[in-house]
Amino acid sequence: MADVTVHWRPGCGFCSALLRGLEREGLEFERRNIWEDEDAAAFVRRVADGNETVPTVAVGDVAMVNPSTAQVMATVAEHAPQRLPDGWEPPEPGRLGRAVRRVLGGTDGA
Numbered sequence: 001m002a003d004v005t006v007h008w009r010p011g012c013g014f015c016s017a018l019l020r021g022l023e024r025e026g027l028e029f030e031r032r033n034i035w036e037d038e039d040a041a042a043f044v045r046r047v048a049d050g051n052e053t054v055p056t057v058a059v060g061d062v063a064m065v066n067p068s069t070a071q072v073m074a075t076v077a078e079h080a081p082q083r084l085p086d087g088w089e090p091p092e093p094g095r096l097g098r099a100v101r102r103v104l105g106g107t108d109g110a
Contacts, residue, residue: 003080004029004072007044007056014066015055021069026085027076 006022006029008015022029032040034052044056047063057064059075067075070091076083077090 003060003083004076005032005058006030007032007034007040007058008054009033009035009052012054018055018057018067018069018072022072025069025073026088027073028083028085 004027006015006019008019008031010033019031034041034044034054041052043058043063044052044054048056048065053065055066057067057072057075059072060079062075062079064071064075073084073088074090
């Protein structure tokens with residue numbers, strides 16, 4: 001299953017949010033705790049300019065530092081489509097943007 005790996009650490013709110021989002025999408029992935037796995041920590045430092053910035057996600061040969069759930073899913077769709085959950089469909093274009101604009105006081109274009 002190692003096509004999708006999430007490198008994380010305990011107490012990281014960004015990690016928790018991403019893990020919840022990926023679980024909500026139904027994506028199967030491997031978790032590697034950088035505080036317990038030196039190889040995982042070394043990988044993160046290598047792709048994050050020497051920093052232990054998490055979450056860091058690997059999808060095949062593609063590494064992403066602090067990606068959103070949508071970014072991970074789009075990368076999986078492009079680089080490891082066999083890992084997508086059955087029936088997964090990408091979100092409607094602009095859906096997130098409208099929600100963010102509403103929160104920030106803008107209009108949603110409707």
